[in-house]
Amino acid sequence: MVNGVNGVGGCSDGGSSSGSNSVSVTQARELKRRRVDLLSDDGVETHQNTPQTALPGRRCFVTVGATAGFRALLDEVSTAGFCLCLAEHGYTTLEVQCGPDEAAFAERVARLSDDDKHGIAIRSFGYTGNMQAHILNCRGQAGVRPAGCVISHGGTGTVGEVLGVGAPLIVVANPTLMDNHQLELAESLEEQNVAVHGRIGSLAAAIDRVAERIIQGTLDALPPYCPPSFPVPATDRITLFDWMVLTCYPDELAAQMHIADLDQAEADFAQQQQQAQQVSSQENNGLAQLD
Structure with a gap:
């Protein structure tokens, strides 16, 4: 279950770190600025005497699930402030699975100017039959793509799939639901240091914390993803993550x-x-x- 955001060099309190290996948000942004300074006029990173293929920008995938809507989350990720935060951390693409609120989200995005988007390409859709493909695009791989992040509602199915792939994860509980199971899950995952607990109104802070964990866990240089064998052996069907979720x-x-x-x-x-x-x-x- 260890996948970088899942506690490899991460902070146990989810929001701060200490010691010689800790990396502040300011340092993370400075590293990004240094990379930008190395770009040539055509946007290709330059190195002395070392030809290098430029990697794509980071991707952020937001998913609200297939049943209940989550307008508060969609509203926050379609603001100029959130786009600016993504751009500061090297993101270039924002993909949003909107569920039943696709039209409302598209209308909000249409009202954003190019300056408001800060260079972020925004794509949206209602539902998808291939969730894993979008999640994998947020998983870092050495020489292929840098790590991005998935921002998910607190559905156990989606959370389990993201953690299984190894992509950085922000879990946001939907406050409009009848119970607090999503909130309990988000808090439990952060206590276990396997995900960031994101909160409506402060998602930029969650992106900052993910940036720290990407650097600490070297998530930009993971090996190629190998899907698990299927069917899963009976002895492996109840995993630690399953029991952790059941504690809620x-x-x-x-x-x-x-x-x-x-x-x-x-x-x-x-x-x-x-x-x-x-x-x-x-x-x-x-x-x-x-x-």
């Missing part, structure tokens, strides 16, 4: 633990029966030899 649902966690105990008891009983049969067989063989 005490009744379901208790049920799963009870099922696991029953399975273990059944396995122990079967093993005892097998051992008893082996002992009985050995005794019968001994008696036969005496006869």
